Amino acid sequence: MTQIIFSDETPKGWIPPSIAAPFICIFIFAISMTPFDIGLEYLGLTDAMGSPLGPLGFCLMLASFVAVGLAVSGWVRWVEKRSLASVGLRGEQRLKKFLIGLAVGIAMMGAIVTAIALSGGYRVADLAPAFASPAALGWIALLLAGFAVQASVEEFVFRGWLFSTIMRRWNTTAAFILSSAAFTFLHFSPRTSLLMLAMTFIFAIFACAWVRRSNSIWGVMGWHVGWNWFGGTGFDVPITGLDTGLPALVMKMVPVGPAWLNGAGEGPEASVFTLALLTVAGLSLLLLPTHRGRDGIDPTISGQQA
Template sequence: MTQMIFSDEPAKGWIVPSLAAPFLCVFILIISMLPGDLSLLNLGITDVKGEPQSPLGFFLMLVSFSALALAVAAWVRWVEKRSLASVGLCGEHGLRKFLVGLGVGIAMMGAIVAAIALSGGYRVGDLFPAFVSPAAVGWIFLLLAGFAVQASAEEFVFRGWLFSAVMRRWNMTAAFILSSAAFTLVHFSPRATLSEVVMTFTFALFACAWVRRSNSIWGVMGWHVGWNWFGGTGFDVPITGLDTHLPALVVKMVPVGPAWLNGGGDGPEGSVFTFVLLAAGFLILMLRTRPRQPDGKVVGVTGLAR
């Protein structure tokens, strides 16, 4: 029996086989984002590794990620011939769910940074250094828009489209594994350690569990935005190994001690505290009572109302 999440609307077009779906996802990502990425490189806004050289580079990442989201939306509408509701943009009060997720993401990142500092992994520096410069504060809030596009596009692609497409062809377990593997692959670097790969995969599993629990992607989009934005701007530490080149919005944290504690060059995402929090969050979301749809039916682990 076909297994679905978000919507029981049948696809009127063609859905790629499950094992091929992650490769199609990577292909669409490359062809849609490459023109924007090359343009930023040629303008000197990013380096050869694709890392932004200034806050402007982080803000302009919205160009490439917008192209990715539009390419996947076009695939859903014109090839699979299904609505955007069937890829997670569904349910009532989407904005409210997004904002709640945003707050949760900010709170979780703040909790991790606080835990690292209390454990001796960070030395506390200046308080609110960004407020010395109005330009820095302006850039920090512009980056909120940039991260809103970047993180929302990733959730739309991986936890919305890819997750639901694999489910329709196979089952939820396969959707968890294949969408998380694709997410890990596109974030992979030859310099990445095994712990960084495991962390990325755990991050993806947590996001999938949130989607499974909420039956939409609104909340997890907001969570991802808050997580990235506050991690990258709140403490003058890297986010996913990237430097925003801005002073801290809240407090400057200076890494001290082992990388397993403070994340080293990967920032707080590389800390053991992050792994523990995300793994615990994944288990809690998976073990919680199954969500109910507005009609009172319970959504099972396959995503089917019953």
């Protein structure tokens, strides 16, 4: 049974088959980001693996995400011919939902790092060294804006457009699996550990469960921003294997012990604590009862026959 989420409006254009939608998503990412990747490499702002070097590399890299967001918006508007509300940019109190998600993302990242430290996976090397450098604080503030672009675009593309497109053409289960598989594929590199890949897929399932329950993408956009920003700036540890090159805002953590505990060079996201927390959070969003929201169809299911 096909289902819908976010909006029951009837698209006036072409909705791609469910099996084709992830490939279209990957293609749009490739053609949108490649020119910027080449430009950053030419300017010496990325390493041999394409990872950004320092905060300037991070900030300029985010221009490619703007291109992706515009490309997908164009696809929704001109190919599928439906509104942005139908891909999750809907609902009341949007800023409030975003800020609540931001706070939850920061809190969950802080909880992960604390759990790793208490388990002996991190030792504290310095307290709030970023406050000794006004320039570092400025870059940290810029990165908050930058991550707001990067993470919001990812949620718009994967949990907004791709998730809703697959659901319309197939069903909820297919939407969870295929959109999460595409997200995981685009975060894969030869140096990615199996634990990190598993975490990426579980995170995508968690994010899908969030938008299915809330019937919009505003909250999970904020969560993703807070998670990435605080992970990359709060403790001087890598975020998704990338180093911002900035001193820690809260405390500098140095990994000690096994990689499965602290994530080693991939950062706390590759820790078993992260995998466990996101698994529990995702299952809670999927299984706990909820109530109908004020601003739309049932946020638990949001499903009707197409």
